[in-house]
Amino acid sequence: MSSSRANSFDHGPHRAVTTAILKGVLVCSPLVCSPLTLPLATAQPHEATAFSVPSGSPDDYMQAGAAFARKLESQVEISFRDAQSGSLSVSRVEGDSVECILRTSPGIAEALRPLGRFLNGRIDPKTQAVFALAHEVGHCKLRDALLNRSDGHAGDASAFPWVAQEAAADVYGILSIEREPGGNAAVREAVIVSRLLSSALYRDPHHATGHYVSDSLALCHRNLDDRDAVQCAIATAYYTVGSLANDARGSPYAVDSIPEFFYELGVQTVNKTIRVYESIAQYKARFSGADLSRYAFDQISRDGDSRYITAISSAQHIDATRELADYYGFRMGEVVTDDQLHVTALRIDGAEELDWLLTLGAVVRTEDGESLRKGNTAP
Numbered sequence: 508m509s510s511s512r513a514n515s516f517d518h519g520p521h522r523a524v525t526t527a528i529l530k531g532v533l534v535c536s537p538l539v540c541s542p543l544t545l546p547l548a549t550a551q552p553h554e555a556t557a558f559s560v561p562s563g564s565p566d567d568y569m570q571a572g573a574a575f576a577r578k579l580e581s582q583v584e585i586s587f588r589d590a591q592s593g594s595l596s597v598s599r600v601e602g603d604s605v606e607c608i609l610r611t612s613p614g615i616a617e618a619l620r621p622l623g624r625f626l627n628g629r630i631d632p633k634t635q636a637v638f639a640l641a642h643e644v645g646h647c648k649l650r651d652a653l654l655n656r657s658d659g660h661a662g663d664a665s666a667f668p669w670v671a672q673e674a675a676a677d678v679y680g681i682l683s684i685e686r687e688p689g690g691n692a693a694v695r696e697a698v699i700v701s702r703l704l705s706s707a708l709y710r711d712p713h714h715a716t717g718h719y720v721s722d723s724l725a726l727c728h729r730n731l732d733d734r735d736a737v738q739c740a741i742a743t744a745y746y747t748v749g750s751l752a753n754d755a756r757g758s759p760y761a762v763d764s765i766p767e768f769f770y771e772l773g774v775q776t777v778n779k780t781i782r783v784y785e786s787i788a789q790y791k792a793r794f795s796g797a798d799l800s801r802y803a804f805d806q807i808s809r810d811g812d813s814r815y816i817t818a819i820s821s822a823q824h825i826d827a828t829r830e831l832a833d834y835y836g837f838r839m840g841e842v843v844t845d846d847q848l849h850v851t852a853l854r855i856d857g858a859e860e861l862d863w864l865l866t867l868g869a870v871v872r873t874e875d876g877e878s879l880r881k882g883n884t885a886p
């Protein structure tokens with residue numbers, strides 16, 4: 508879709524790549540990579556394609572979903588991928604705000620898996636697509652709210668188990684749709700019933716949100732604006748943790764107790780485990796995931812603030828550059844090296860983006876044999 512921000516990246520003229528020393532590059536056929544020592548540069552490498560966030564063509568329903576997601580979060584970056592089944596969100600911390608990146612199939616049938624089969628007949632396809640993307644925005648809003656706590660500190664959303672984060676995202680999506688003029692009152696029941704059916708059929712405890720969503724909505728009395736929906740999503744996350752803690756203790760509260768009991772228990776439980784940082788800057792400095800630690804990253808070239816980087820899966824020695832660009836929304840394209848090799852590479856622009864790559868656990872080896880890693884990012 509042409510209005511997609513993801514699509515509007517990088518259609519400027521190709522940029523010359525000026526640093527051209529290529530050493531120890533892995534050359535990859537579609538499946539295997541082997542080390543290759545390249546001669547010193549004799550001509551300038553250059554970008555052979557536009558570097559962009561991968562993006563396909565969404566159908567009408569997914570376009571409606573994307574428009575709604577942008578209404579909820581104007582800065583959202585949406586990437587439509589043909590190979591994608593379902594929808595997901597990732598968040599990138601930029602400065603002191605969270606950049607929300609959604610990745611989804613361009614077709615509604617794939618994008619709504621596995622919930623769609625149960626939503627069919629309960630709500631119309633357009634509302635399904637709108638719900639799916641509003642749910643993903645809800646994930647971003649929850650992470651953002653925890654990083655920007657009212658006391659000025661930054662909390663780590665991973666203190667909440669997955670099912671609690673899912674329930675919060677569902678509630679955010681439901682309330683966002685209900686707030687629309689002539690809002691769809693059927694969406695609440697449709698989501699709850701579909702989650703119950705889907706989690707039972709697929710034996711998927713992470714998405715078994717139906718019961719939690721149904722009860723926690725009773726905690727939310729106001730839905731006048733986006734802040735109310737975010738507050739309710741947070742309450743739902745705590746409610747879910749409390750409900751799980753109650754189960755783990757042999758159910759001192761009966762399942763039909765008032766939801767406030769479970770909510771309070773959730774607050775106590777999370778406060779014992781959540782990691783709270785002084786600020787987002789401290790969170791960024793200390794937090795380091797291990798997501799990308801199993802890949803070998805090689806910087807094959809650098810042009811000022813832009814670095815061209817390939818990623819190889821350490822275990823299977825398979826080129827994973829395309830897969831990682833897809834998943835994390837990094838710009839990707841082809842660089843032609845000085846001896847006419849076409850190399851698929853990520854382009855990492857600037858210190859913030861490099862910091863994010865390293866925060867995800869990447870260790871990047873530069874042309875000079877230097878290793879860039881979190882805590883060691885000298886310019």
Ligand SMILES: [Zn+2]
Nearest residue numbers: 642646673676
């Ligand atoms: Zn989700």
